[in-house]
Amino acid sequence: MRYLSTRGEPAALAFDDVLLAGLARDGGLYVPETWPQFSAAEWRGLRGKRYHEIAFAVLKPYVGGAIPDADLARLTREAYANFTHQAVAPLKQLDANLWTLELFHGPTLAFKDYALQLVGKLFDYVLAKKGQRITIVGATSGDTGPAGIAAVAGSQHIDIVVLHPNGRTSPVQRRQMTTVLDPNVHNVALEGTFDDCQDLVKALFGDLEFRDRYRLSAINSINWARIAGQIVYYVHAALALGAPDRPVSFCVPTGNFGNVLAADAARRMGLPIERLVVATNRNDIVARTILTGTMALESVAPTITPSMDIQVSSNFERLVFELAGRDGRATAAMMTEFRQSGKLAFPQGMKGALADGFDAGAASEADTLNTIAKMRLTTGEIVDPHTAVAIHVAQRAKSDAPIVVASTAHPAKFPDAVEKATGIRPALPDFLADLFEREERVDILPNDAATLKKYVAAHAKAQ
Numbered sequence: 001m002r003y004l005s006t007r008g009e010p011a012a013l014a015f016d017d018v019l020l021a022g023l024a025r026d027g028g029l030y031v032p033e034t035w036p037q038f039s040a041a042e043w044r045g046l047r048g049k050r051y052h053e054i055a056f057a058v059l060k061p062y063v064g065g066a067i068p069d070a071d072l073a074r075l076t077r078e079a080y081a082n083f084t085h086q087a088v089a090p091l092k093q094l095d096a097n098l099w100t101l102e103l104f105h106g107p108t109l110a111f112k113d114y115a116l117q118l119v120g121k122l123f124d125y126v127l128a129k130k131g132q133r134i135t136i137v138g139a140t141s142g143d144t145g146p147a148g149i150a151a152v153a154g155s156q157h158i159d160i161v162v163l164h165p166n167g168r169t170s171p172v173q174r175r176q177m178t179t180v181l182d183p184n185v186h187n188v189a190l191e192g193t194f195d196d197c198q199d200l201v202k203a204l205f206g207d208l209e210f211r212d213r214y215r216l217s218a219i220n221s222i223n224w225a226r227i228a229g230q231i232v233y234y235v236h237a238a239l240a241l242g243a244p245d246r247p248v249s250f251c252v253p254t255g256n257f258g259n260v261l262a263a264d265a266a267r268r269m270g271l272p273i274e275r276l277v278v279a280t281n282r283n284d285i286v287a288r289t290i291l292t293g294t295m296a297l298e299s300v301a302p303t304i305t306p307s308m309d310i311q312v313s314s315n316f317e318r319l320v321f322e323l324a325g326r327d328g329r330a331t332a333a334m335m336t337e338f339r340q341s342g343k344l345a346f347p348q349g350m351k352g353a354l355a356d357g358f359d360a361g362a363a364s365e366a367d368t369l370n371t372i373a374k375m376r377l378t379t380g381e382i383v384d385p386h387t388a389v390a391i392h393v394a395q396r397a398k399s400d401a402p403i404v405v406a407s408t409a410h411p412a413k414f415p416d417a418v419e420k421a422t423g424i425r426p427a428l429p430d431f432l433a434d435l436f437e438r439e440e441r442v443d444i445l446p447n448d449a450a451t452l453k454k455y456v457a458a459h460a461k462a463q
């Protein structure tokens with residue numbers, strides 16, 4: 001298996017190089033040259049298998065020989081060994097035709113663990129083999145930072161520097177980062193906003209000499225390996241509900257479009273998915289794009305679902321590439337037009353394909369709180385606000401098949417919203433019960449690129 005850039009860069013890379021590169025050199029995102037196909041018999045053969053066995057089977061064609069099978073099997077086994085539910089990603093029934101797929105049984109209680117626990121192991125394996133070191137630099141407003149740190153803490157081949165806006169993440173999220181005391185983990189509380197954090201990270205990546213010297217790398221969902229790791233739980237859930245002999249639908253709370261893109265990939269591999277429903281909060285650029293065929297930028301309003309408060313969904317480019325008939329030049333032209341004008345009206349054919357492939361809806365803050373309260377009353381379940389956004393949208397979606405909502409975070413990660421809706425403050429699981437007694441380590445830095453560069457230079461061992 002080789003990988004192409006969505007902007008047409010011809011140099012086709014193998015999986016291990018795509019893993020380390022993150023973003024393509026022409027500014028595009030990597031996508032597989034072809035979509036692996038599974039027959040109905042092959043899907044059936046995976047029914048009843050353990051999560052890590054399904055992970056191995058799904059990832060094998062994407063890895064495409066870049067990692068020997070025996071090693072890939074071991075890495076997938078190890079990646080999910082410490083998840084706290086023995087089904088890893090269990091389904092729970094909420095109504096006759098409505099289910100949640102619980103993706104919060106990993107070490108940091110959000111779905112990002114499902115791909116990142118594996119990606120951390122893949123990084124270590126590939127770097128050890130190549131005898132290289134890298135420096136991961138990232139910005140977080142909440143869930144990516146903790147999951148990324150948990151994935152690479154203690155690695156001999158990676159330093160990780162994570163910027164969060166000082167005083168602006170939830171105490172649980174901050175402590176999930178700052179209480180990890182491994183020497184390769186470097187937490188920066190930046191005196192600024194999340195956008196400031198992101199701009200500084202971009203500035204570091206934009207300095208090519210600096211980037212090469214410290215071998216900077218990223219772990220956000222522009223990295224193809226993260227999408228590949230997320231395909232697994234859609235397959236696992238669909239098989240449990242009767243696929244390939246019965247189709248299922250999925251509804252996914254969406255920000256950067258990485259999670260729902262993985263469901264789309266599962267569909268392209270032949271998994272029978274009836275409807276794919278994109279759920280957003282009031283920052284609804286993706287839902288509007290699907291419903292109207294025009295992508296138009298608006299300002300971002302903060303919500304009780306902060307992991308979905310985004311302006312531009314970076315992964316949407318991968319879908320644009322598919323809708324444009326995998327034409328890299330056309331994709332590059334459209335993305336440039338959007339960057340420049342803040343608006344992009346898709347041509348008629350692409351508009352139709354988008355509407356055929358996806359449904360979409362948005363939830364207001366009141367919808368979200370009401371849904372949390374209603375779920376508590378009608379099912380006894382306490383759901384986090386991101387999950388509630390998707391339940392609200394799923395309940396209004398048309399689907400004959402069972403509809404599965406991706407439950408992307410544990411309610412204890414967002415206790416204030418849950419308490420407001422239900423009067424109950426959800427408790428952290430036992431293994432995090434002492435989070436607020438643990439020692440923290442964090443460096444407070446001013447919002448200044450030169451200072452951050454000095455900081456990275458002082459801490460990164462890759463050079």
Ligand SMILES: *Cc1c(COP(=O)(O)O)cnc(C)c1O
Nearest residue numbers: 143255256257258259307408409
């Ligand atoms: C990251 C995140 C999302 C959004 O996922 P995308 O892949 O960015 O669309 C939704 N819910 C939670 C809890 C998250 O952490």
